[in-house]
Amino acid sequence: MSLPFRTFVRNFSTSGLKKNAIKNVTIIGGGLMGAGIAQVAASTGHSVVMVDQNTDILNKSKANIEKSLQRVVKKKYAEDPKAGEAFLSQVLGNLALETDAATSVKKADLVIEAIVENLKIKQELFKNLDMAAPASTIFASNTSSIPIKEIAVATERADRFGGLHYFNPVPMMKLLEVIRIPQTSDETFDKLLAFGKAMGKVTVNCKDTPGFIVNRLLVPYMMEAVRMVERGEATPKDVDTAMKLGAGYPMGPFELTDYVGLDTCKFIIDGWHEKYPDHPLFAPSPLLNKYVAEGKLGNKVGEGFYKSKK
Ligand SMILES: CCCCCCC[C@H](O)CC(=O)SCCNC(=O)CCNC(=O)[C@H](O)C(C)(C)COP(=O)([O-])OP(=O)([O-])OC[C@H]1O[C@@H](n2cnc3c(N)ncnc32)[C@H](O)[C@@H]1OP(=O)([O-])[O-]
Numbered sequence: 001m002s003l004p005f006r007t008f009v010r011n012f013s014t015s016g017l018k019k020n021a022i023k024n025v026t027i028i029g030g031g032l033m034g035a036g037i038a039q040v041a042a043s044t045g046h047s048v049v050m051v052d053q054n055t056d057i058l059n060k061s062k063a064n065i066e067k068s069l070q071r072v073v074k075k076k077y078a079e080d081p082k083a084g085e086a087f088l089s090q091v092l093g094n095l096a097l098e099t100d101a102a103t104s105v106k107k108a109d110l111v112i113e114a115i116v117e118n119l120k121i122k123q124e125l126f127k128n129l130d131m132a133a134p135a136s137t138i139f140a141s142n143t144s145s146i147p148i149k150e151i152a153v154a155t156e157r158a159d160r161f162g163g164l165h166y167f168n169p170v171p172m173m174k175l176l177e178v179i180r181i182p183q184t185s186d187e188t189f190d191k192l193l194a195f196g197k198a199m200g201k202v203t204v205n206c207k208d209t210p211g212f213i214v215n216r217l218l219v220p221y222m223m224e225a226v227r228m229v230e231r232g233e234a235t236p237k238d239v240d241t242a243m244k245l246g247a248g249y250p251m252g253p254f255e256l257t258d259y260v261g262l263d264t265c266k267f268i269i270d271g272w273h274e275k276y277p278d279h280p281l282f283a284p285s286p287l288l289n290k291y292v293a294e295g296k297l298g299n300k301v302g303e304g305f306y307k308s309k310k
């Protein structure tokens, strides 16, 4: 539906950018996902503040971003290293680090939360941010499995709350699931969709149902793979080989679990088991629990189901 001309003109500032487009983004949590989201947002011209619990973690996050950017530059600017260097410094110039969440949201158009997959901790964070952020700021969670409405309830801005579910690794995975709750205003939802596209993502519209679209299918699949190994029916290696060569997946389920993080997988399945105790596909796994208890959290610590070069 084409806009009446006067509306079209009103929506565009003289800079040619959509007047009310999301520009200043705060990302809370600089782990696997938060660092990736910060990298892609900064790479697409947004001004980004990345927040984590201390400067050591933030410095590690930034180092991970630089490593990933180097891989992008090596490919994208192979013919023009100088342009690559310029791109790298421009992206890093768009990225600020902060340990104080309240300060980090003072000018935010959008806050994306990518902290530990724990409802209470997410609620606590958003309750505090709600008091610090401007009324116009939109809040979004990158949660894999927690209902957005259960996070939003901790704030007074359910109409300015949604879900932005990215996929790992964020610089490579094109999909972005954009989730609305019944209270999400049309303006908020449209801004989240536009932001996703401005980040170069392909967006799909999701309802606030368990696992949205991908994880509703992926979680049962990956847990069934672990159960298959628990039953002694196959080894992780053979399951991975089978799914890569037999189903064309780029990674098998055990490689992917190591990539995602066994702790995150455990948080997800424990949360769904608590909610749906009789659902066999959401039953917890003694084997996964054992690995997590032993600190084998996957690639991020150098060992999960496989030993990895860290
Ligand atoms: C029980 C619960 C389970 C559910 C869990 C749900 C979790 C969550 O909510 C949902 C998800 O995210 S689910 C997860 C969804 N995700 C999936 O399912 C992922 C499935 N896996 C894949 O799509 C591919 O294996 C990858 C794209 C990861 C790697 O690509 P590949 O071809 O297999 O192998 P390669 O050689 O490594 O990389 C080739 C080139 O790509 C580039 N590049 C790669 N990584 C980069 C980075 N981080 N940065 C920048 N660039 C990066 C780079 O140029 C590299 O060349 P280089 O010369 O080496 O620099």
Ligand SMILES: NC(=O)c1ccc[n+]([C@@H]2O[C@H](COP(=O)([O-])OP(=O)(O)OC[C@H]3O[C@@H](n4cnc5c(N)ncnc54)[C@H](O)[C@@H]3O)[C@@H](O)[C@H]2O)c1
Pocket: 028, 029, 030, 031, 032, 033, 034, 051, 052, 053, 057, 113, 114, 115, 116, 117, 118, 121, 125, 142, 143, 144, 145, 165, 166, 167, 168, 259, 260, 261, 264
């Ligand atoms: N790992 C994946 O593949 C993946 C993909 C999509 C979505 N997610 C979701 O993204 C979120 C983060 O997952 P991850 O894999 O990046 O976890 P991670 O453990 O790699 O990173 C979490 C980060 O949050 C920080 N953090 C925790 N509490 C904090 C707080 N109160 N304030 C500031 N920082 C805090 C931690 O220090 C850590 O750096 C989870 O909700 C997860 O379900 C994960």
